[in-house]
Amino acid sequence: MASADQQGLRIPLLTKVAIIAALLVSIPYYWLLVDAGPSNAPARAIDLNRLRMAANQLRGPLPTAIEAVVPAHDDYPGTFLVASGGLRFNRVGAIVYRLVTPGGDTVLDAGLSPDQAMAAGFTVHDPGSQRTANNWLRGARRIVFTGQDIDHIGGLIASPAREGFAARAIVNPEQAQRISQVAPALALEKSVNAHRADYAAIAPGVVMLQTPGHTPGSQMIFVRLASGREFLFGGDNMPMARNLAWLRPRSRYMAEWLGNEDRAAVIGWLKGLAALQSQAPAIIIVPAHDLSWMNVIGHKQGITIVRPGPSPEQTQ
DSSP: OOOHHHHHHOOOHHHHHHHHHHHHHHHHHIIIIIOOOOTTOOOOOOOHHHHHHHHTTSOSOOOOEEEEEEEEEEEEEHHHHSTTOOSSEEEEEEEEEEEEOTTOOEEEOOOOOHHHHHHTTOSEEOHHHHHHHHHHHHHOSEEEOSOSSHHHHHHHHHOTTHHHHHTTEEBOHHHHHHHHHHOTTOOOGGGBOTTOOSEEEEETTEEEEEOOSSSTTOEEEEEEOTTSOEEEEOGGGOOSHHHHHHTOOSOHIIIIISSOOOHHHHHHHHHHHHHHHHHOTTSEEEOSSBHHHIIIIIHHTTEEEOOOOSOOOOOO
8 A cells, every 4th residue: 555655646647648748749849840950960161262262263244233032932930940940930932033243144043933832832922023033034144043942943944935044044963953854845954064063153253052951952152242242142051040040950840851851961051151151251141031131131231122013024
């Protein structure tokens, strides 16, 4: 027979059930949405001198300004794109950039169609912004992509003028393979950065840096403006500004449950970006999808967000 003290230590059945239920919920929650490991992932070095040397490699006018449009957006819990980022919703978007350049612009990413936006998880699509992106693509001298996912390449595939766009695309092999899977008729062999140069100059002041992690075809784009101001577009290894500020990648739910991310590589690139930021604080490191950053910090740093009116699209 149990003593009075032992009876006092007995845990009621409902309490036991509540504890077990809490553990069953909290452990997966922590693993999927909070844990930022592996914390011992080695840093991936980003060589600032090589970036700057490559930016000076090609002669010609440098970009004079950066413009952006947002063809699609949605609100996600913060912890989805930043492990332990909380349940407060953050606005994220698919963003297209134009490097305004005398003699021929460079466009970063291509936007996406309404169907592609839905498939990529965006509930709001802005046709006016995509029209602007399509006009930029038509007039661009070159087009590059920070990633191989549909929210980066979709506008190229969806446009009736895509054959013309493809002739001016500069892609890495993984991006070419992905585009060919979705749109087999597009021939990108002549556009591929076949040598996979880690620091590939593609225009005066514009350099592609291969950074596989979120996807094998992920890359960053370094830009030096004629004013001397420098930007590094972090791509999908850095979807939100807090990824860099906190050195925390996407949640495991987004990175591995829904995707196939090399999380250790992503953490390594975040550490590399942090080292670069410490070395050169004046460089503006641009997150891939963070609209709050774009509307405040990006605007302050000179990125102009273009908000198009409802004018009809030009002839395809």
